[in-house]
Amino acid sequence: LSRPFVNLVFGQQWFLVGELLKWLAPTAIIQSVLSSTGVIFMTKGRTDVLLKLGVFSTVLQVLAFIIGVHFGIVNFAKIYFFANIINFIPVMFLVMKLIDGSIIELLKKTYTIVIHSAIMAFALILCCEFLPYFNSIESFIKLVLISLLGCGIYVSLIFLTEFAKIKEFKSKPANNIKSN
Known part of the structure; x- marks a missing residue:
């Protein structure tokens, strides 16, 4: 439904937005889950782990941007999505370990x-x-x-x-x- 939505709301000249939404919408869901994890690390007094995860995330995102910029906007969005999945795994593993989950x-x-x-x-x-x-x-x-x-x-x-x-x-x- 992304293509009809974009065509009807924005017009045919915005056709790429539909394809981008397919990749950026799930990325936003991942990021919304990850955004709450920093509070858990701070509350549990593990800002050292938060710092390391922040550095890892930054390196991962910058690499995704550097690589993705060479392959067009849709592939850029795909690479950004996969970088967020890769980031999600260690963050959630450590959060769950920290809260005994x-x-x-x-x-x-x-x-x-x-x-x-x-x-x-x-x-x-x-x-x-x-x-x-x-x-x-x-x-x-x-x-x-x-x-x-x-x-x-x-x-x-x-x-x-x-x-x-x-x-x-x-x-x-x-x-x-x-x-x-």
Whole structure:
């Protein structure tokens, strides 16, 4: 949906933005998770580790920029994305170790988000491919409808797979909620 969105909102002259968003949106998610880790290192008194990770991250990002600038803007975004993935691994490993957690436990708690997103994306691809109305999204109405369909699929999947947790959450008083 990135191409139709960009074409409708910005115009055809901005066609590269759709391709860039495919790489920069997940990069932003990674960075938003990583941005909160510095507080954990500081709170736990491990600014020495934070400094080392900061140096590693800086070197990694600068290298990604130096390499990426030679291969066009889309490849630049791809290299930047992969640099952020590489940075994510040691930072999250050390954060989880510091708070007596594990990356496996983190993945167990968050894997459904990835699965729901993949199912939604697959369903939207099928809709755009096999439903004639959505073969070409050239109007805001079609864009809004397909977006609402995706939202509906995603929310439905959450209710289907997380119904017990939702029911438990609703039944607890607000001051008695425990984190899992």
